Amino acid sequence: MKKFLLSLLFSLPLHAHADGLPDMGDISQEIISPQMEKQIGEQSMFQIRADKSYMDDPEISDYLNQLGERLVSNSPEPGDIFEFFAIDDRAINAFALPGGYVGVNTGLILLAQTESELASVLSHEIAHVTQHHYARMVSGQRYDSLAALATLAVAILAARNSPETANAAIIGTQAGSVQRQLNFTRTHEKEADRIGLSILEKSGFDTRAMPLFFERMQKATQLVEGNTPSYLRTHPITHERIADVDGRVQQIPYHLVPDSLDFQLMRARLIANQKLAQDAVDYFEGALGKNKFGNPIAQRYGLVLALLRNHQPQRAGQEFAILHKQSPLNATIETLAGQIKQLDKQDKEIFAFYRTALKNFPEHHALIYDYAELLLQDRRYNEALKLLDEQVNRDGNDPKLYELQARAYAALGRHQEEHHVLAYNYILHGNLFGAIDQLELAKRAGNDYYQLSTIETELKQFREIAEAYRKKK
Secondary structure, three states: OOOOHHHHHOOOOOOOOOOOOOHHHHHHHOOOOHHHHHHHHHHHHHHHHHOOOEOOOHHHHHHHHHHHHHHHOOOOOOOOOOEEEEEOOOOOOEEEEOOOEEEEEHHHHHHOOOHHHHHHHHHHHHHHHHOOHHHHHOOOOOOOOHHHHHHHHHHHHHHHHOHHHHHHHHOOOHHHHHHHHOOOOHHHHHHHHHHHHHHHHHOOOOOOHHHHHHHHHHHHHHHOOOOOOHHHHHOOOOHHHHHHHHHHHHOOOOOOOOOOHHHHHHHHHHHHHHOOHHHHHHHHHHHHOOOOOOOHHHHHHHHHHHHHHOOOHHHHHHHHHHHHHHOOOOHHHHHHHHHHHHOOOOOOOHHHHHHHHHHHOOOOHHHHHHHHHHHHHOOOHHHHHHHHHHHHHHOOOOHHHHHHHHHHHHHOOOHHHHHHHHHHHHHHOOOHHHHHHHHHHHHHHOOOHHHHHHHHHHHHHHHHHHHHHHHHO
């Protein structure tokens, strides 16, 4: 059976500090180690993935992770593994969790007028992680159990999303004494600005975007009566901070940085999905009409998505034909091409299309999911499993892959494996007790010695985590 992701909870590798980093974090890491930071972040992610606001959109996720990886590679700790994800919320917010988990609200993505502006926020959040600001904030506290780490994760998550309610999340817990420290200090913010700006420059983005976006977010406070956007509550932006960043930017040579097509496509995708279907059609028709605005390829992509949502498949196909001729080879547009092709049930070339598309874009999750779904619908279960096994070996933290595997195993009557991979799907969605139930079912569904040994080991680990949660309560 595949190696299991949750070994992270018990045997995380330590990440060495890069040469030249400040010594400020060293004392705190004697108590909150990089391993514990990763555990805290993972505990928080269980809750985030279980929340309905967690955006399960592979196109958005792939884009954020590609952008994020580019930035991390130019950070003080380029070898660290990060995970970037979107929250379906129009509030202007972004946040980093210990261990390299960075979330960004759709509202902030849409507020950013350029890719460099979005990258400036991600760079700032990456800097909070690489400088171990959470560890430094809670230095002096001792966390000697998984339950205590889980409690701290709840406290940090509450503070990042709703500082006003964070107290309720930590009353009576070991994390209670750190509530006053959960919001970043001015020193932390200035350090994240400085290092974030360096990341932005080294990654080839427009450094002017950082102070410009700070100013736009600050002005947004005037538009929301008595309700400061979340990002400004947790990352207070002052005139001093803006002036400091702007002063640094003035010393960097300016060069024009065009937005990537993917950035424009993702903005169009969000607009197409967030507006009412007909309103979205009208919006993109306007963008492509007499008063043209925005990137025409991205706007037509948005129009096709809006037409599909509005139950106009024939016109969507016509508009896509124009789009395909205009656009360069692009993973997101190829994924849409496959979805348009699937509308034609008689298309005999559909499987060949997906095989070619995946040769061009072997790690594009939306393409992988769509092809696996197509194979399952055509009862090509073994082909689907071969595809999915390859992807799981590449990315063992993707719950969708396990869900698709489970469907293939169920169709083949391989119920032990079905329940086993469903347990992985459940745990990645934060459903610990559901995962335990699935492992119990897997244990009773077959007699393969190797699988049973793995299942028993995982059951023991999951029950230990569950017991820690019970003690916490």
